Amino acid sequence: xxxxxxxxxxxxxxxxxxxxxxxxxxxxxxxxxxxxxxxxxxxxxxxxxxxxxxxxxxxxxxxxxxxxxxxxxxxxxxxxxxxxxxxxxxxxxxxxxxxxxxxxxxxxxxxxxxxxxxxxxxxxxxxxxxxxxxxxxxxxxxxxxxxxxxxxxxxxxxxxxxxxxxxxxxxxxxxxxxxxxxxxxxxxxxxxxxxxxxxxxxxxxxxxxxxxxxxxxxxxxxxxxxxxxxxxxxxxxxxxxxxxxxxxxxxxxxxxxxxxxxxxxxxxxxxxxxxxxxxxxxxxxxxxxxxxxxxxxxxxxxxxxxxxxxxxxxxxxxxxxxxxxxxxxxxxxxxxxxxxxxxxxxxxxxxxxxxxxxxxxxxxxxxxxxxxxxxxxxxxxxxxxxxxxxxxxxxxxxxxxxxxxxxxxxxxxxxxxxxxxxxxxxxxxx
Amino acid sequence: xxxxxxxxxxxxxxxxxxxxxxxxxxxxxxxxxxxxxxxxxxxxxxxxxxxxxxxxxxxxxxxxxxxxxxxxxxxxxxxxxxxxxxxxxxxxxxxxxxxxxxxxxxxxxxxxxxxxxxxxxxxxxxxxxxxxxxxxxxxxxxxxxxxxxxxxxxxxxxxxxxxxxxxxxxxxxxxxxxxxxxxxxxxxxxxxxxxxxxxxxxxxxxxxxxxxxxxxxxxxxxxxxxxxxxxxxxxxxxxxxxxxxxxxxxxxxxxxxxxxxxxxxxxxxxxxxxxxxxxxxxxxxxxxxxxxxxxxxxxxxxxxxxxxxxxxxxxxxxxxxxxxxxxxxxxxxxxxxxxxxxxxxxxxxxxxxxxxxxxxxxxxxxxxxxxxxxxxxxxxxxxxxxxxxxxxxxxxxxxxxxxxxxxxxxxxxxxxxxxxxxxxxxxxxx
Numbered sequence: 001x002x003x004x005x006x007x008x009x010x011x012x013x014x015x016x017x018x019x020x021x022x023x024x025x026x027x028x029x030x031x032x033x034x035x036x037x038x039x040x041x042x043x044x045x046x047x048x049x050x051x052x053x054x055x056x057x058x059x060x061x062x063x064x065x066x067x068x069x070x071x072x073x074x075x076x077x078x079x080x081x082x083x084x085x086x087x088x089x090x091x092x093x094x095x096x097x098x099x100x101x102x103x104x105x106x107x108x109x110x111x112x113x114x115x116x117x118x119x120x121x122x123x124x125x126x127x128x129x130x131x132x133x134x135x136x137x138x139x140x141x142x143x144x145x146x147x148x149x150x151x152x153x154x155x156x157x158x159x160x161x162x163x164x165x166x167x168x169x170x171x172x173x174x175x176x177x178x179x180x181x182x183x184x185x186x187x188x189x190x191x192x193x194x195x196x197x198x199x200x201x202x203x204x205x206x207x208x209x210x211x212x213x214x215x216x217x218x219x220x221x222x223x224x225x226x227x228x229x230x231x232x233x234x235x236x237x238x239x240x241x242x243x244x245x246x247x248x249x250x251x252x253x254x255x256x257x258x259x260x261x262x263x264x265x266x267x268x269x270x271x272x273x274x275x276x277x278x279x280x281x282x283x284x285x286x287x288x289x290x291x292x293x294x295x296x297x298x299x300x301x302x303x304x305x306x307x308x309x310x311x312x313x314x315x316x317x318x319x320x321x322x323x324x325x326x327x328x329x330x331x332x333x334x335x336x337x338x339x340x341x342x343x344x345x346x347x348x349x350x351x352x353x354x355x356x357x358x359x360x361x362x363x364x365x366x367x368x369x370x371x372x373x374x375x376x377x378x379x380x381x382x383x384x385x386x387x388x389x390x391x392x393x394x395x396x397x398x399x400x401x402x403x404x405x406x407x408x409x410x411x412x413x414x415x416x417x418x419x420x421x422x423x424x425x426x427x428x429x430x
Numbered sequence: 431x432x433x434x435x436x437x438x439x440x441x442x443x444x445x446x447x448x449x450x451x452x453x454x455x456x457x458x459x460x461x462x463x464x465x466x467x468x469x470x471x472x473x474x475x476x477x478x479x480x481x482x483x484x485x486x487x488x489x490x491x492x493x494x495x496x497x498x499x500x501x502x503x504x505x506x507x508x509x510x511x512x513x514x515x516x517x518x519x520x521x522x523x524x525x526x527x528x529x530x531x532x533x534x535x536x537x538x539x540x541x542x543x544x545x546x547x548x549x550x551x552x553x554x555x556x557x558x559x560x561x562x563x564x565x566x567x568x569x570x571x572x573x574x575x576x577x578x579x580x581x582x583x584x585x586x587x588x589x590x591x592x593x594x595x596x597x598x599x600x601x602x603x604x605x606x607x608x609x610x611x612x613x614x615x616x617x618x619x620x621x622x623x624x625x626x627x628x629x630x631x632x633x634x635x636x637x638x639x640x641x642x643x644x645x646x647x648x649x650x651x652x653x654x655x656x657x658x659x660x661x662x663x664x665x666x667x668x669x670x671x672x673x674x675x676x677x678x679x680x681x682x683x684x685x686x687x688x689x690x691x692x693x694x695x696x697x698x699x700x701x702x703x704x705x706x707x708x709x710x711x712x713x714x715x716x717x718x719x720x721x722x723x724x725x726x727x728x729x730x731x732x733x734x735x736x737x738x739x740x741x742x743x744x745x746x747x748x749x750x751x752x753x754x755x756x757x758x759x760x761x762x763x764x765x766x767x768x769x770x771x772x773x774x775x776x777x778x779x780x781x782x783x784x785x786x787x788x789x790x791x792x793x794x795x796x797x798x799x800x801x802x803x804x805x806x807x808x809x810x811x812x813x814x815x816x817x818x819x820x821x822x823x824x825x826x827x828x829x830x831x832x833x834x835x836x837x838x839x840x841x842x843x844x845x846x847x848x849x850x851x852x853x854x855x856x857x858x859x860x
Contacts, residue, residue, distance in 0.1 A: 014646050016469050018456030019655075025474075026448030039446050040481070042474035044455075051470065074624035075645050110820055111856055116627040134824075136624075155647070280717075280738070286724020287710075287717035290738040294716020297792055297825055305744035308710070308720040308736035310729070314778060318735060348744060362727055395727055 004064035004175040006032060008042040009055060011070040011080060012154060016046045024069050024159055031163045036177045036229055037065075047071065052083035060087075060147040065171060070154035072137035074116035080151050081140075085124040088144045092122040097129045098138045105136050130166050134158045141170070148174060182234055184241055186224040187253040187260055189408050190423045193222060196248070203247050204240075211237055219397070220263060220404035221253065250417040263407050264292040270414045271302035271352070278410065279350035280306035281319055281340040283331065284358035284374060288403040305348040309340065315357075319343025332357050332369055334386045334430070337377035345381050352413075354378045354406040360395045373429075374402050378409045385413075388430035389423065434494035434605040436462060438472040439485060441500040441510060442584060446476045454499050454589055461593045466607050466659060467495075477501065482513035490517075490577040495601060500584035502567035504546035510581050511570075515554040518574045522552045527559045528568045535566050560596050564588040571600070578604060612664055614671055616654040617683040619693055619838050620853045623647055626654065626678070633677050634670075641667055649827075650693060650834035651683065680847040693837050694722040700844045701732035701782070708840065709780035710736035711749055711770040713761065714788035714804060718833040735778040739770065745787075749773025762787050762799055764816045764860070767807035775811050782843075784808045784836040790825045803859075804832050808839045815843070818860035819853065 008028060014020045022044070029039050043059065045051050052071075059066050071080035085092045098121040106113045120137045123129070130139035130150065135158035142149050150167050152159050188196070193215045200207060207213065210233035214225035224244070228237050245252060253266050261269075271278055280289045290306030293299050307318055312331050315321040320343045325335040341355035358374025365371035372392030379385050389405070391398055405423060412421065438458060444450045452474070459469050473489065475481050482501075489496050501510030515522045528551040536543045550567045553559070560569030560580070565588035570581050580597050582589050618626070623645050630637060637643065640663035644655035656674070658667050675682055683696050691699075701708055710719045710733075720736030723729050737748055742761050745751040750773045755765040770785035788804025795801035802822030809815050819835070821828055835853060842851065 013642075013644050016459060016472065017463065018459030019646065021451055021453050021456050023451050026451050029446060029448030033447065038476070040476065041485075042446065044472040044474075046468070046470065055471070073645075075627045075643075077644060108822060110822065114624055114628045116624040116631070282717075284724075285721075286729065286733075287712075287720030287736055287738065288724075290717030291715075291721045294718075294738070294740060295826065295829065297790075299716065300740055303716075304739075304741035305748060306717055306738035306740075308717065308724070308738070309734075310724060310736075311734035314735035318777065347748065360727075396725065399725065 003037065003177055004171075005062065006037050006039050006065045006067070007059050007063035008039050009059055009066060009068045010042065010044040011047060011052060011068065012044075013046045013077065015044050015070075024154065024156055027156065027160060028067060028069070028163065031168055032171075033227075034181055034183065035168060035172055036181050037171070037175075047077040047079055049079050049083055049086070052079055053087045056083060056087040056149070057145070060145040060149060063147050065175060066147050066149045067167075068149060068151045069159065070152075072120065072139070072151065072153045074119050074136070078119070081123050084127070084140075084142060084144075084149065084151065088124060088142055090125040093125050094118075094121050095123045095127075095129060095138075095140075098123060101129075101131065101138050102136055130162060130170075132158055133161050133165070139166070180234075181227060181229045182237065183257075184226045184237065185256050185260065186226075186241075186245065186248065187256060188222045188224055188248060188251050189220060189253050189263055189404065190251050190421050191222060191248065195422065196222070196224065199247055200244070204243055208233070208236060208240060211240055219400055221260070223260065224248075250412060250415065250419045251422060253411070262292070262296065263404055263411070265296045267407050267411045267414075268293065268296050268299055268302050270411060272298075274414060276352055276414075277302055277304060277348075277350040278352045278354065279304070279344045279348040280406075281337075281344035281353060281355040282306065282308050283310060283315070283340075283356060284360045285356050285399050285403045285406070286310060288399055289354060289356070289406050292403055292407065304350065305344075307340075307344050307347070315340060319347070330369065332359055332373055332375055334375055334377070334388065337375040337386060338384055341377040341379070341384055342381065352378070352380055352410055353384075354410055356402060356406055358391075358398075358402060360398050362395060372398060374398075376402075376406055376409060378406065379413060385409075387424060387428060389427040390429045391427055433467065433607055435492065436467050436469050436495045436497070437489050437493035438469050439489055439496060439498045440472065440474040441477060441482065441498065442474075443476045443507065445474050445500075454584065454586055457586065457590060458497060458499070458593065461598055462601075463611055465598060465602055466610050467601070467605075468611075477507040477509055479509050479513055479516070482509055483517045486513060486517040486579070487575070490575040490579060493577050495605060496577050496579045497597070498579060498581045499589065500582075502550065502569070502581065502583045504549050504566070508549075511553050514557070514570075514572060514574075514579065514581065518554060518572055520555040523555050524551050525553045525557075525559060525568075528553060531559075531561065531568050532566055560592060560600075562588055563591050563595070569596070610664075611657060611659045612667065613655055613657045613687070614667070615686050615690065616656075616671075616675065616678065617686060617690055618652045618654055618678060618681050619650060619683050619834065620681045620851050621652060621678065623652060625852065626652065629677055630674070634673055638663070638666060638670060641670055649830060651690070653690065654678075680842060680845065680849045681852060683841070692722070692726065693834055693841070695726045697837050697841045697844075698723065698726050698729055698732050700841060702728075704844060706782055706844075707732055707734060707778075707780040708782045708784065709734070709774045709778040710836075711767075711774035711783060711785035712736065712738050713740060713745070713770070713786060714790045715786050715829050715833045715836070716740060718829055719784060719786070719836050722833055722837065734780065735774075737770075737774050737777070745770060749777070760799065762789055762803055762805055764805055764807070764818065767805040767816060768814055771807040771809070771814055772811065782808070782810055782840055783814075784840055786832060786836055788821075788828075788832060790828050792825060802828060804828075806832075806836055806839060808836065809843060815839075817854055817858060819857040820859045821857055
C-alpha cells in the first residue's frame, strides 16, 4: 500500500496578516511523523468563503488525507463548517452529539450556552464528529472526492489533544502503513543544539544512518529524538541510545517514550521520593521558580512556602539578609544569596532551598555587574553551594533560564551528580 | 485599479517536517501591508522539482504577484531557479551581474569562490536580478502567465532587506494601489469570543461591512481587531470603534494601534502613575501573580515583595492568618484571603494587595468546595474587597485565569471602575 498523500489547509486572517506565526502545522507534522507520514503541501488562506470552497476542492482532488485547521469557533469569521458543506454540496444541520458536547462543556464550566456558541453545532450533514476534550468546538470528518478531510480547532492545546487521542488513531486505522516508527526522546537541560551536535560529531562520528537524530529546542528543555523505521534501526537503537546517553550525562533529565515531563515535575518527583521539602527565595526571577513548581499537580507535598524579595528592604525584612552584606557586597552577591537561602530555610522549615539574585535588565547593570549577572545558592542548611553566572540575554529569556537552572541545580544535588553542568562551565564568572 | 492578487510560495523540507516554524511569511505580510496589500494565499511545499513546477504554474495562473521564498542557496536541495526555468520553458544561463555580485561578496569576506557557490549564478534567461545586500544569493524576477514572480532568499535578514529596499518599491511601481489599510486593536480581558460576538449581534446589529471584525484569543487577553481598507470604512471607523468600546466597557485593557502590552504591564503603568506599591499573597496561583508582574521591566518601582504561602502553616507563619479562621472556614475562604491580604500589606508596607486561595485541582476538591473554587481579596488596608468564584477548569488554565483575574481586579480598582466584570457575573458563587 503506497503512502497516503497528506495535505494541510490552514485558515485564518491572522495567519495571512503576519499577526501570528503558525506553530500548529509543525505540531501536526510531528504527530504525523510518528505514523511514518509526511505532509506534501500546506496551504494557508484567509477567512473568505469562496476561497475556502475552491481550496478544499482543489486539495481534496489531489490528497488522500486533508487536515483543515482553524475556523471552528463561534464568531462570524469561522467558516470551515459552511465551506465544507458547500464544497460537498450538503446542508448544514444541527448535530446532536455536538450539541450534547456543547451543553456538557458549558455545564462543566458553569456558563450559559449562548446563540453564537450554537453555531458550533451546525455541521455538514453526514460528517463524523471528532470529540474535543479541551474546547467547545468539536472537530469533524467528511469524505470528499475520495479524500478523508479532518476539520480541527485552531487553539493549539485543543488541536494537540485531538490529534493525539483521535485523529492519528483514525488515520492509522484507515490509512495503515507498514512502517513501524520507534521514537525515543532524551529530555536535556543545559546544552544547546549546536554544542550537542558538535559533541556527537566528535565523539560518535559513525552515527548510523538508520537512526534519525532530531533536535527540538523547547525552552528550557532540548529534546533529542532518536527515530527509526527500519529493522536494522530497531535492532541497534538501544546500543546507540546508550552511547548518546553516556556522552550527555547528567544533562539528561529523563529518557522517555511518551509524554514529556517538565524539569519542575522531575524535581518534585525526586523530592517526594526522598520525602524532602523545598523553599524558594527569589529576587530577579520574581516568583517564577515557585510558579514553575506549583504549576505541577501535587506540588504541596514538597513545597510549602516561597519568598519573592524584590527590594533590598524586603530581603532584610522577610529573610533577615544583613544590612552589612547588602552594603558591602550588593544585592547581587554570594553573601546575599546565602543569607536569602538561610532565611528562607529558617522561616519555612524546608529541607532544601534555592535562592536567586541577579540583574535581569534591561536596566540596572553596572560595569562590575553587567545585566545578566546572577548569583544562586542552593542546598540544605549545613551545605549551601553557590555559583555566579553571567547570562547576558533578554530579560524574558534570562528569567526563564535562571529559574530552570535553579531547579536543575537542586535536581543535580539530589541525584548526587559529580558532573559539572555545561552552563556552569560556560557561564561561570566566580 | 483593482488590488492585485498576491500569493506566496514557501519552499523547504524543514518547513514541512515541523523542524522550524515559518516566520518569513509574517514579515512579508507586514511589509506588503504598508502598501495596502494582503496575501490571499500561502502555499508551502517540500524541495521537490516536479511539485515546485506544478505549484508555480498553478499559482501564477491566479495571482498578479507571486513571491517565492527559499531555495536560492548553493546546495542540491535548492531548486527555485531550476523550477522557474522549467515552468517558464527557458534555459538556465550564467548571469553576469550575479557572478559579479558573488565575486565581490567572496572578496569582501576573504573566502574562495567554490563550485557550489557558482550554482547561484545560474538563473532563468531573461530574468531581472534583484540585489542582495546581505547574502551570496541574488534574488530575481520573472513574468510568467501575466504574473510578476519575485524569488527571494530564505535567510530572514536577507529577505527583510531585499523586501524593504527592492521588492516593495518594485511592486509599488508596477502595481500602484490607493488603498491604505487601517487597523485598531482592542485588548480585552474577561470576555470570551462567543460572549463578545453575542453582545455585538444584539447591541450593534447593523455593524458595517466596510469594517472587518477579527478576534484573536490569546490567553489571557482577547484581541478584537477592526480593520478597514476603503474610504467609507476610514470615515466611519472611529464612530463604530467608540460604539464597540462602549459596550465592552472596562473589559477593555487598552485600545492600541501597534504593540500590545500585557495585563501586568498595564497594571504596573497605572501603579507607577499613581505612585503605589503592590504586594501579593498567593496560595493556589503559587507565585504566578508575582512572576507576571516581575516579568515586566521596571517592576521594581511598584513591587517589592510577594508571598507564596502554599500550606496552612505558612499562611499563619508568614502572613499571620489565624488558626481560628483556618479551622472554622478553611484555607479557601473569604476570612483567610482577607487575613492573607492584611498580612502581606503589613509585612511589605505596600499600598495595595492581592491575595488568592483556591483549589486548582486535580485533587483537593470537596462537595462544598469543588475543584475550581477560589477566593480573592484585593485593595488597600482600609478597603479590602473580596469575591468567591467557581472556575472549574484544568489546573493550568485555572492558575493562569485566576492570576490574571487578580491583576484585573486591582486594575479595575485603580481606574475606579463601576462596571461589574463579566467573570464575576458569570462565576461568582458568593
